[in-house]
Amino acid sequence: MITGLHHVQLAAPPGSEPRLRAFYAGLLGLAEVPKPAALAVRGGVWFRGQGVELHLGVEEDFRPARKAHPGLLVDDLPAMIARLGAAGVDARSDDLLPGFRRCYVDDPVGNRIELLERVRPAEERV
Secondary structure, eight states: OOOOOOOEEEEEOTTOHHHHIIIIIIITOOEEEOOOHHHHTTOOEEEEETTEEEEEEEOTTOOOOSSOOOEEEOSOHHHHHHHHHHTTOOOEEEOOSTTEEEEEEEOTTSOEEEEEEEOOHHHHTO
């Protein structure tokens, strides 16, 4: 029986770790998690936040995930969008999921990331 989700893995091209750190740790506020030594030699970088862990693994024939994506919950989507915008990251908003404010951004290697903020029912009508 499945009891939870441990992590989501996305691919990244070789040598992209500094850009991934700047985005996932610097902008999104996730903490970098040290990889076990046996896995660190493969490259890539891991991040962790409240209730979420993302692994970015190096893939030689890398193609960004354009449809498949993690959905990350945030507590202040407008502030996150402003922080990302100040860093030159474009947020594409939509209002198609009841109960949430949400947007999509691309990480520095082109992977699609969904950012969501829960809203109270009264806020949906505003």
